[in-house]
Amino acid sequence: MFLTPPGSPFPAEPRTAVQSLVASRIREVANAGMGRADVLPFWFGEPDEVTPQVIRDAAKAALDAGDTFYTHNLGLPALREALAAYSSRLHRPADPAQIAVTSSGVSALMLVAQLLFNPGDRVVAVTPLWPNLLEIPKILGAEVVSVPLALDTGLAPPRWSLDLDRLLDALVPGTRALLLNSPNNPTGWTITREQQRQLLAHCRKLGIWVLADDVYERLVFDGLAGEVACAPSFLDLCEPDERVVSTNSFSKSWLMTGWRLGWMQVPASLMTGLGKLIEYNTSCAPGFVQRAGVVAVEQGDAIVRRTVARYRAARDLLFERLSSPALRAAGVLAPRPDSAMYLFFRIEGEQDSLSLCKRLVAEAGLGLAPGSAFGPEGEGAIRWCFASSPDKLADGADRLERYLSAR
Numbered sequence: 001m002f003l004t005p006p007g008s009p010f011p012a013e014p015r016t017a018v019q020s021l022v023a024s025r026i027r028e029v030a031n032a033g034m035g036r037a038d039v040l041p042f043w044f045g046e047p048d049e050v051t052p053q054v055i056r057d058a059a060k061a062a063l064d065a066g067d068t069f070y071t072h073n074l075g076l077p078a079l080r081e082a083l084a085a086y087s088s089r090l091h092r093p094a095d096p097a098q099i100a101v102t103s104s105g106v107s108a109l110m111l112v113a114q115l116l117f118n119p120g121d122r123v124v125a126v127t128p129l130w131p132n133l134l135e136i137p138k139i140l141g142a143e144v145v146s147v148p149l150a151l152d153t154g155l156a157p158p159r160w161s162l163d164l165d166r167l168l169d170a171l172v173p174g175t176r177a178l179l180l181n182s183p184n185n186p187t188g189w190t191i192t193r194e195q196q197r198q199l200l201a202h203c204r205k206l207g208i209w210v211l212a213d214d215v216y217e218r219l220v221f222d223g224l225a226g227e228v229a230c231a232p233s234f235l236d237l238c239e240p241d242e243r244v245v246s247t248n249s250f251s252k253s254w255l256m257t258g259w260r261l262g263w264m265q266v267p268a269s270l271m272t273g274l275g276k277l278i279e280y281n282t283s284c285a286p287g288f289v290q291r292a293g294v295v296a297v298e299q300g301d302a303i304v305r306r307t308v309a310r311y312r313a314a315r316d317l318l319f320e321r322l323s324s325p326a327l328r329a330a331g332v333l334a335p336r337p338d339s340a341m342y343l344f345f346r347i348e349g350e351q352d353s354l355s356l357c358k359r360l361v362a363e364a365g366l367g368l369a370p371g372s373a374f375g376p377e378g379e380g381a382i383r384w385c386f387a388s389s390p391d392k393l394a395d396g397a398d399r400l401e402r403y404l405s406a407r
């Protein structure tokens with residue numbers, strides 16, 4: 001952090017809340033290796049494939065038709081309607097009046113924080129967690145209290161699991177919000193329906209907001225493959241007007257990370273405030289991007305199915321490799337995630353995942369994300385995004401094995 005030298009007559013510094021934000025350690029590792037052709041990048045949560053053609057064609061057609069102007073604050077009516085129909089198909093009936101389109105999932109999270117958090121508010125989050133979710137509330141001056149998942153090594157294979165009683169105990173009267181990302185980045189942990197019921201009942205009783213980040217809801221691999229595979233969501237249980245907010249994104253389900261398009265579903269009573277906030281943040285999401293979004297939502301089920309099949313095979317390959325005798329002997333303890341696109345594995349005895357990840361980049365050409373990027377509870381673990389082709393994953397596993405075995 002560059003701060004004005006002591007004694008300067010004109011200190012040019014950000015607010016203290018901004019000064020104390022933690023910089024992303026995922027970026028710190030990636031900055032050390034980005035652009036190097038010899039590094040295999042598994043550090044970010046994005047696929048190694050471009051967005052499907054049908055979606056790109058829709059954006060091109062919209063641009064050619066002259067869609068280059070400002071649009072509605074809350075999103076194009078056509079996209080809000082498509083998203084309400086999509087949500088109604090996956091969850092309970094939803095109305096376009098509950099849907100706001102945002103310029104990315106992370107922008108939706110920032111808007112929710114601006115909408116709901118006052119300085120000093122207590123926000124309880126299940127961790128390890130994607131760093132943006134931990135830092136955004138702090139920008140508004142809220143305090144984030146962590147309830148950690150545990151890697152249950154008594155199970156075969158080990159699994160990340162939630163101590164529900166501990167979470168309920170942390171949700172004391174006066175808590176402003178529960179912040180929950182399921183399926184979870186980085187662990188792949190997925191909340192059960194019963195846990196959701198108990199949490200919702202508790203939060204209802206105490207007037208606590210439930211903020212559910214649902215960006216990975218479609219990327220589920222086991223036991224949930226119905227006609228429309230989707231992880232359990234609070235939107236399956238809540239009434240339209242209660243204190244539940246679901247944020248979502250086009251990035252993961254339809255391979256659109258660079259497009260910066262997301263949405264949220266909220267009680268309609270929040271829309272007036274939300275419209276003002278969107279006006280003063282971004283004013284609107286780009287029209288031609290939203291046109292492509294309509295096509296993704298309405299015609300994208302085949303893309304989701306193909307993506308899930310690809311990631312399931314990738315998860316199986318990586319899990320098998322990380323559980324091999326050679327990597328077990330090197331201290332690797334790998335769970336088998338049910339969902340999302342990450343394998344968050346421990347290395348026994350490892351205390352400094354950031355330094356290990358930097359060395360893996362420099363010495364093995366392997367780009368992974370340090371567990372400590374996801375809060376102190378993530379230390380000792382490493383996140384591997386497996387949204388990649390089998391040959392790259394196998395090559396990466398070879399590199400990890402060679403590096404750890406030689407230590």
Ligand SMILES: Cc1ncc(COP(=O)(O)O)c(C=O)c1O
Nearest residue numbers: 045104105106130185215249251
């Ligand atoms: C848990 C979680 N929420 C939200 C997002 C935001 O997605 P985007 O801003 O690309 O829409 C991500 C991206 O990695 C994520 O992992």
